[in-house]
Amino acid sequence: MSTLIAATILTPLVSAVLGLAARTRTRARDAATLVGLGTAAAASLMLLVRVSTEGTHVVRVGGWHPELGIVLVADLFAALVLPVALTIIFVVELFAIGQRRTAWGANPELAGPLLGVMTAGVSLAMLTGDLFTLFVAFELILVSSYVLLTHQGRRAQIRAGMSYVAMNLLASTLFLFGLAFIYAATGTVNLALLTERIPELSEGVRLGIGAWFFVVFGTKAAVFPLFSWLPDAYPTAPTTITAVFAGLLTKIGIYAMIRFHTLTGMDRLGSVMLIVAGVTMVVGALGALAQSDVKRILSFHIISQIGYMLMGLGLFSAAGTAGAILFLVHHMPVKTVLFLVGGLIENDQGTGSLDRSGGMAARRPLIAALFAIPALSLAGLPPFSGFVAKFAVISAGIEAASIPIVVAALAAGALTLLSMAKIWIGVFWGSSPDASDGRETAPGNRRTMLAATGLAVAGTLTISLFAGTLFDLSLRASDDLRAPDSYRSAVLS
């Protein structure tokens, strides 16, 4: 199993190096990237199967004791989320290959290799067993995201990139300070040892550390009021890049939060988290309603949906954490697909603005269908995966008798549906605008793009098909996180 763990981190890195070396030799570069990302995704799937049957597996890098060295821990939570994340990156790279010749595409010489670096960072962030390696993994992901966001050097990208970089850099610096606090208080940054030592600290220190990391991970996850950089930065990047960002980046913040705050038993922060979650959901959904551009509406939805995951975590119950994990698994592919469809719309219309498009349901019924499925899923309508995930989170809220947050969740769901209807009316209904104003509609390789999007939609449908199994796995993962004894003994023995 150690080979599988190593493969998820190392193969994308190697493929990134090969891809950069191949430079303009398109076929070699694409082959290197696809093989690297595909291997990592396949390895993570096998990891899920092995971990769910054989239990947590631990790799001590270099053979050091966990107190001194780096450990990689494949527990059920990591093994469940990782395949989803890596499959998404693989699909997006396929889409990027189809889109490369269009004005909306990313520079192919950089996009593939940098996605490889990002994949390695994502795997490392999910598998790592200590907070400092988590910091390094965050940096790996962020540095590649900085470059992906700004590499075309357009004016809007530099403007939005600057606030994006500054915000994340501040969060990273706060992360470092937090590590110093934790090390000064406990003498370790290893998560397994922290599960033992943090509960022994005095109440004030414990809550201080918990609140500090809530801010750090909350900035990465774009929770209220730390979200303003997101809707500004995401829509300026090329579609494929935005799709990866939307599917993964904020979710890594939530992932880290679920892992850290649940393992160290920060139940006392629950009520603060619930308040933040409620405001995040409603503000994100209202923000989406006020926009008139497909990508900006979808960007505000990201914020709103983060609220649901935070709600599941903030309940600090077995069902709540399981709901948050299931929501994470559902949300990543659905959000990515929606942005990919947004890319197809832009390709076809030459714009993502609702005012200037229309009539696509008649001209491109396939794209309309590809949009409708994930859109209804995101709004939480049965029988799609969003319904199952929302149902899990909300029923956990009812179980915990937190009525205000349940009401906020339902209201935000209705608002989400409303803004999806806004996209549908603006883009797919109505009459086609005249295409005579000289806009660019370079088609790219539409077949590859449609195939990649179709594949991803099929993936989201699979999630709703296996919702029962996934919920059982989420419940097991949340039980493991909430009773950290097994985690601790697996790492330390």
Place this chain on the structure above:
Amino acid sequence: MSLALLITVGGLTSVGLYLITARALSRVILGFTLLGHAAVVALVTSGGPAGQAPIVGATDGDMANPLPQALALTAIVISFGLTLFLLALAGRQQELSGDDLVEDDLEDRRIARANRREVDGHEVDRHEVGVS
């Protein structure tokens, strides 16, 4: 824990935070550099009292804690790279607009425009604020 180091951390942090609120990118970058230094000093401080160089077999008496030093080194390398990236961004900004000031974000400009429209009473083309 030495008081001098704590004061250093506090001083660097406050100067750094002050600088990153500036509008000029060159100041923001300096601010982040100082903040990064503050975090690194804090990491080193968290390792406990100072001691001799932590080399096995070559030191007798109290060793300094080597682990936070290793962490601090990693953090230094990362912040070094990021400073360079920020400088490149600021350079590109200067190329595009002739100065290195941070521009208003889209929502700010929208609200300002909506205000102006109400005051002036004339309709502004709604498309020009959209993201292209």
